[in-house]
Amino acid sequence: MIHSVLEFLTDELNTFIKLKVGDPTTTRIYLSGVTNEAGIAIPDQSLGISLINIEEERVNKDQQNRFVNAVGKVEKRNPEIRLNLYVLITANFQNKNPNNSSDDYVEGLKQLSYAISFFQSKNVFTPENSPGLGSFDPNLQKIVVELYSYSFEQLYNFWSVVGAKYLPSVLYKIKTISIQENAVLEQGEPIEQIFTQSQHKS
Template sequence: MIHSTLEFLTAELNAFIKLKVGDTMGNRIYLSSVTNEAGIAIPDQSLGLSLINIEEERTIKEQRSTYINPVGKVEKRNPEIQLNLYVLITANFQNKNLNDSSDDYVEGLKQLGYAIAFFQSKNVFTKENSPGLSGFDPELMKIVVELYSYSFEQLYNFWTVVGAKYLPSVLYKVKTLKIQENAIQESGDPIEKIHLDTLHKS
């Protein structure tokens, strides 16, 4: 579900940015790690969408562990896990090709701005407003994307950890993905009557 969520958001962003730049052929954003052994992993002259952290959403954690299945049996399984994903969108335009305006630093800022504009205009994705969602994962019901601000210290620490110089980027919090494997631990008939013994021994 994590991969299908990020693939869906990448595809939606890609379609939006291609309309903005007037080029329907090439990809404008890639689902990619920020770096690899060779350096920046995001293709040149493009944006990268990268998962940088996963956290459990505990404020609305499901507590129920027993359920009645369609045939009336009681099933016990672990409560679902709800996750938030932290996703970084990075512009890899480093002016490597000085005579190519499409590799200009300013062009990278422009396309990063398109990504911000996209999520400003649409930050909740459901099967009703995004018909393509079901094609990525039938269990995906709703995706909410929120801009996440972090401090200069956190920014510095992140780019130090990934081992690269800073590139223009914006961080989003994607919430909340529900993970339920439906592994049944116990199964049985429901309790329909409770008998109380009111007789006391003298």
């Protein structure tokens, strides 16, 4: 489920940026970790979309664990887990090729702005407004993307942890992703009548 959400958003954003720059063939954004053993993992002259945190959504958490199935049996299943994903979009344009204007700092800011513009114009994705959503996962019914602001201290701590120098980036919160394996723990007949018995002492 998580990978389907991120692959879908990467594909949608890639299509949008290709239209913006007028180049339909070059991949503009990659689903990638921020760093690896060699340094920055995001390919040069591109954006990276990286999952940096997963949070359980506890507000309005569904505690129901008994359901009636299609044949009228009562099944016990654990409640679904609802998750929020924190995703960083990073521009890796570090002037490695000084004579190439497509590899400069300003170009990176421009393409990062395209990503922000995309989610400003469309931050709710459903099968109705995004027909390709079902091809990534038929269980995905709604994805909501929100810009998430974090402090300079959090920013510093994050880049210190990943062990890299800061690159222009923007953080988004993707909510709410539901995971339900539908593993049946118990099964039985539904309770249709309740009888009470009372005894009187003489």
